Amino acid sequence: MTRFEDLYTEADTFLHRLDPRVKMASVLMLSLLAIIMSALTYLLVLLTFIFVLLLLARSSYRKTTFAMKFVLRFMALIAILWPLFDPSGTPVLIRLGPVVITEPGIWRGLASAARVGCLATVWYILIFTTSQRDLVRGLVKLGLRFDFGLALAIALRYFPTFGTVMDSIIDAQRSRGMEFEKGNIFVRARKYVAVLGPAIVSALKTADMLALALQSRAYGARRNRTYLRELNMRPSDYVALVAALAMFIVPAIAKYAFSIPI
Amino acid sequence: MASGTENEEILDDELDQPDGAGFVPPIIVARYGVLTALTAAVTFATFIYFAPTKGYFNMGDSMVFFCAFAFGWRAGAICGGVGSAVADVLLGAGFFAPYTFLAKGSEGLVAGIIGRLNGGSKLAKVLGVAAGGSCMVVTYLLCEVYLLDVGWGAALAEAPGNVIQVIVGGTVGILLAWYVKRVYPASGAL
Numbered sequence: 001m002t003r004f005e006d007l008y009t010e011a012d013t014f015l016h017r018l019d020p021r022v023k024m025a026s027v028l029m030l031s032l033l034a035i036i037m038s039a040l041t042y043l044l045v046l047l048t049f050i051f052v053l054l055l056l057a058r059s060s061y062r063k064t065t066f067a068m069k070f071v072l073r074f075m076a077l078i079a080i081l082w083p084l085f086d087p088s089g090t091p092v093l094i095r096l097g098p099v100v101i102t103e104p105g106i107w108r109g110l111a112s113a114a115r116v117g118c119l120a121t122v123w124y125i126l127i128f129t130t131s132q133r134d135l136v137r138g139l140v141k142l143g144l145r146f147d148f149g150l151a152l153a154i155a156l157r158y159f160p161t162f163g164t165v166m167d168s169i170i171d172a173q174r175s176r177g178m179e180f181e182k183g184n185i186f187v188r189a190r191k192y193v194a195v196l197g198p199a200i201v202s203a204l205k206t207a208d209m210l211a212l213a214l215q216s217r218a219y220g221a222r223r224n225r226t227y228l229r230e231l232n233m234r235p236s237d238y239v240a241l242v243a244a245l246a247m248f249i250v251p252a253i254a255k256y257a258f259s260i261p262i
Numbered sequence: 263m264a265s266g267t268e269n270e271e272i273l274d275d276e277l278d279q280p281d282g283a284g285f286v287p288p289i290i291v292a293r294y295g296v297l298t299a300l301t302a303a304v305t306f307a308t309f310i311y312f313a314p315t316k317g318y319f320n321m322g323d324s325m326v327f328f329c330a331f332a333f334g335w336r337a338g339a340i341c342g343g344v345g346s347a348v349a350d351v352l353l354g355a356g357f358f359a360p361y362t363f364l365a366k367g368s369e370g371l372v373a374g375i376i377g378r379l380n381g382g383s384k385l386a387k388v389l390g391v392a393a394g395g396s397c398m399v400v401t402y403l404l405c406e407v408y409l410l411d412v413g414w415g416a417a418l419a420e421a422p423g424n425v426i427q428v429i430v431g432g433t434v435g436i437l438l439a440w441y442v443k444r445v446y447p448a449s450g451a452l
């Protein structure tokens with residue numbers, strides 16, 4: 001198993017102090033902005049802006065590269081494959097039988113890759129700077145039912161635990177002579193039943209214990225439950241929220257009301 | 263540890279009571295949370311570099327199908343959808359999370375509804391895998407083309423990987439549902 005890394009890094013930047021709800025709204029706004037933009041230049045500007053924010057969030061180099069690995073492959077694939085499937089546009093560069101590669105096709109491919117890059121990296125602003133606890137609390141404050149939020153919190157809490165459990169089951173099965181690296185994909189998958197079965201049973205036993213623990217702590221005793229730490233919007237949070245909204249609304253108005261190409 | 267029948271009784275009692283502030287019963291919260299975590303962990307732990315776009319092939323689908331077959335469509339949709347989406351976020355492919363939620367959620371939902379027909383017979387489960395799997399593949403394809411706008415090239419390049427993932431995941435999921443029901447009947451899995 002790839003060792004699990006919590007992408008959240010403890011630090012004290014303005015992004016860390018920002019209310020999680022504001023961060024979620026900003027991520028949503030920037031994603032929408034990336035979706036409505038189609039010019040490569042502006043998308044690259046947005047991408048740079050997101051990277052500046054990540055830099056300001058003091059995300060560690062190692063975690064960023066870990067996260068970027070998947071994104072970069074995807075972006076490269078789009079940039080390469082897009083022109084092959086998009087034969088529109090006039091300056092035809094290459095014509096090989098049915099495959100026609102045009103200059104606008106290449107530009108559109110690059111723009112689409114940049115857009116996916118924006119959509120992918122904008123998430124890291126939220127994930128790198130918000131602890132799981134704050135994330136769940138923000139969602140509950142936004143109207144997610146408390147019990148659903150609790151289930152989500154349990155899921156995030158037990159994710160690394162079950163990773164470890166699976167690792168030890170894999171080791172135990174190895175020591176009994178099971179070879180996970182041999183055979184084709186179907187044979188290997190079949191072997192994983194011997195890992196997943198015990199893992200599921202152990203998880204379900206954990207769930208029974210958890211249910212008892214929840215009941216013993218008067219889970220669900222009253223609807224209007226109170227919290228130890230309240231989330232409160234500070235003036236700076238409102239400023240950030242307005243800025244994030246403006247960043248989407250102004251270009252959207254420019255594009256759809258004044259038909260300025262962006 | 264409470265046995266299966268006791269568990270069911272606790273469940274029924276709690277559902278009947280109007281108080282409890284209308285919250286989901288604790289066993290459901292705990293079980294869904296834990297199964298979601300396990301789905302995410304399995305997705306995270308068993309990936310093999312395979313599909314060209316997302317860069318990994320994983321056994322997460324086997325957990326989606328297991329949840330759907332063992333605990334019904336609700337568990338399939340919630341644990342499968344949320345678990346896979348959480349794994350996407352933690353793997354650093356967060357932009358995929360909403361689409362994964364839709365794709366895997368619909369997969370678990372459809373597999374859970376169809377796979378439990380006829381008392382969960384073998385044929386129903388195979389049909390459930392086929393129907394749920396096609397939901398997943400088609401949702402991914404449409405989301406990638408129309409919402410993510412990656413172009414047909416990249417989207418089609420990924421589809422075969424997804425199909426293999428469904429076949430492998432479905433087989434393992436059916437085996438797991440049978441295995442857990444036999445080994446740990448107290449869980450109340452069907």
